[in-house]
Amino acid sequence: MPEHEIVGAEELKDTSDHDKIAIETSGAVGEVLLEVDHVTLRFGGVVALNDVNFDIRRGEILGLIGPNGAGKTTCFNAMTGVYTPTEGTIRFKDQEIAGTKPHRINHLGIARTFQNIRLFPEMSALENVMVGCDARHKTSVLGVLFRAYRVRPSEGELPKSGIRRSFAKVFGISRHTLEERAGRRRSMELLRFVGIADRAHEVARNLPYGYQRRLEIARALATEPELICLDEPAAGFNPAEKEDLMGLIRRIRDLGHTVLVIEHDMKLVLGVTDRIVVLEFGQKIAEGTPEEVARNPKVIAAYLGEPDDAA
Numbered sequence: 001m002p003e004h005e006i007v008g009a010e011e012l013k014d015t016s017d018h019d020k021i022a023i024e025t026s027g028a029v030g031e032v033l034l035e036v037d038h039v040t041l042r043f044g045g046v047v048a049l050n051d052v053n054f055d056i057r058r059g060e061i062l063g064l065i066g067p068n069g070a071g072k073t074t075c076f077n078a079m080t081g082v083y084t085p086t087e088g089t090i091r092f093k094d095q096e097i098a099g100t101k102p103h104r105i106n107h108l109g110i111a112r113t114f115q116n117i118r119l120f121p122e123m124s125a126l127e128n129v130m131v132g133c134d135a136r137h138k139t140s141v142l143g144v145l146f147r148a149y150r151v152r153p154s155e156g157e158l159p160k161s162g163i164r165r166s167f168a169k170v171f172g173i174s175r176h177t178l179e180e181r182a183g184r185r186r187s188m189e190l191l192r193f194v195g196i197a198d199r200a201h202e203v204a205r206n207l208p209y210g211y212q213r214r215l216e217i218a219r220a221l222a223t224e225p226e227l228i229c230l231d232e233p234a235a236g237f238n239p240a241e242k243e244d245l246m247g248l249i250r251r252i253r254d255l256g257h258t259v260l261v262i263e264h265d266m267k268l269v270l271g272v273t274d275r276i277v278v279l280e281f282g283q284k285i286a287e288g289t290p291e292e293v294a295r296n297p298k299v300i301a302a303y304l305g306e307p308d309d310a311a
């Protein structure tokens, strides 16, 4: 008898229950969550980041903007363990993370999406998100193989009736099974949350572009990150899709996540962020509220000559 639950039509209704996917945060809104402390990063002779300094505060939506080649992606990569700063450091929840491996940083509570979508193309949308949920599971490989670690299920976790129910009552249910069921339910909830639950069982490579972008976000959210970094989430979106994305970014924050967003679309950045940090040629040239940044002469000068991006 399969231990997995089959997701039925009932679960495909677009009625995301935010309480089920909200995260528990370990600090107060407004306190410093991540600190980029005088970071310099060189690639040979290229100084991609030059003494960059800023904070991300818990509960905010922070925009990281700048013209092409300003150092935004390099900054993301330094925060998520892809690159180690040449000088300076990065702290997350007061812990130094510069030079820490990406999977460890993810475990500490930072997730990201990529400029170029990176999904498991042959897996379904639901499975892609379940991979993210798996990252939070406690069961070891041996525990999974032998289903050795059994726990006493709550009433809601027991099979509805029959011999399986009696068996589970006496012998318990393997922790792996319970974790997998919870992961599947949570993944489905996340697909509803980002608005793509109607195609949960389609392989990722067959999904329309906008669905793939949202799927990447759902997968990142599945790891329950306190900080989620979105790298150009609106790339390739039309105006209506950008409007929807702004709503989604706000709802992600409302779940308890802090959001960092790199984006070229100024209308979106100015419309959705609480604060903005501006880079140019690897240096921070401005920081402030969207209104402050929009009227900063250095920012205006940096964007002159890039009329397409400033559209």
Ligand SMILES: Nc1ncnc2c1ncn2[C@@H]1O[C@H](COP(=O)(O)OP(=O)(O)OP(=O)(O)O)[C@@H](O)[C@H]1O
Pocket (backbone or CB within 6 Å): 043, 046, 047, 048, 066, 067, 068, 069, 070, 071, 072, 073, 074, 075
């Ligand atoms: N792996 C690398 N090796 C060498 N130089 C690099 C590497 N990654 C980035 N750079 C250089 O560092 C600088 C900053 O690049 P980065 O990709 O961080 O900018 P960006 O602001 O994200 O630009 P875009 O908006 O075009 O994505 C650029 O001059 C780029 O050529």
